[in-house]
């Protein structure tokens with residue numbers, strides 16, 4: 206696997222918000238030369254602006270020649286307008302890596318010259334602490350070397366799963382791309398339920414956060430399947446069994462609710478294709 210310091214030429218990041226900023230931080234942390242990175246963004250958030258200034262990464266450079274990689278991390282809704290402006294900066298050998306939800310390989314190929322190498326991917330926000338997971342698909346123009354470069358850039362924020370079938374990206378968006386929000390909602394609602402049941406609200410909040418964080422870490426570190434970890438909490442006819450009878454209800458439990466949520470997110474991803 207190439208290390209980031211080996212990437213030839215420049216890496217141009219278009220859109221350095223939550224996701225683009227987290228990726229850039231990961232790249233610089235893993236050895237990408239700041240002089241070989243550049244950002245196009247009319248208004249990056251203050252913490253990203255500070256990172257750019259602190260590390261000497263060029264913001265909105267007027268020249269520099271075609272980058273070897275252009276990473277696109279603007280909102281999918283503004284993609285046509287933004288890409289119309291930045292596409293001319295790409296050269297024949299530029300690899301385009303998109304992290305935009307919904308925007309398809311066909312859309313991206315329509316914006317850049319025929320034959321442009323394009324990777325469509327979907328990361329998630331634990332990328333900010335190097336614990337993200339990204340699912341990626343490459344078009345036929347992507348060379349082996351370019352795929353390894355894309356892999357190294359995406360892997361700077363966590364794991365990477367490559368798929369061959371682009372339809373999997375909409376489904377992955379609904380599971381891992383949006384998934385952190387489902388887990389954060391669980392922490393919010395668990396705290397609320399605890400407070401409603403009579404715990405002091407601040408204690409309920411601390412217990413819920415620590416429970417979600419600790420349970421996630423246990424999955425990560427133990428390597429034990431979530432179903433087995435669940436059973437390890439569940440004493441026969443005990444308190445957990447009483448709660449799970451509600452949460453695992455075939456009609457109104459987590460199962461059917463999450464299936465509906467995942468289907469809604471995947472549908473929205475397909476709508477964003479534009």
Ligand SMILES: NC(=O)C1=CN([C@@H]2O[C@H](COP(=O)(O)OP(=O)(O)OC[C@H]3O[C@@H](n4cnc5c(N)ncnc54)[C@H](O)[C@@H]3O)[C@@H](O)[C@H]2O)C=CC1
Nearest residue numbers: 220221222223224245246248278279280281304305306328
């Ligand atoms: N936040 C998330 O959980 C995930 C986001 N994504 C994708 O990442 C992309 C970015 O999302 P976020 O970082 O959350 O949004 P964000 O709003 O934090 O960042 C977008 C950035 O684009 C910049 N921007 C706006 N107009 C621009 C222009 N004309 N040229 C260059 N930059 C411009 C904004 O100033 C902002 O810094 C989206 O396409 C989203 O679908 C993908 C997976 C997860």
Ligand SMILES: O=C(O)[C@@H]1CCC=N1
Nearest residue numbers: 306329378382383384
């Ligand atoms: O909500 C969204 O559209 C983006 C994509 C996945 C997570 N956030």
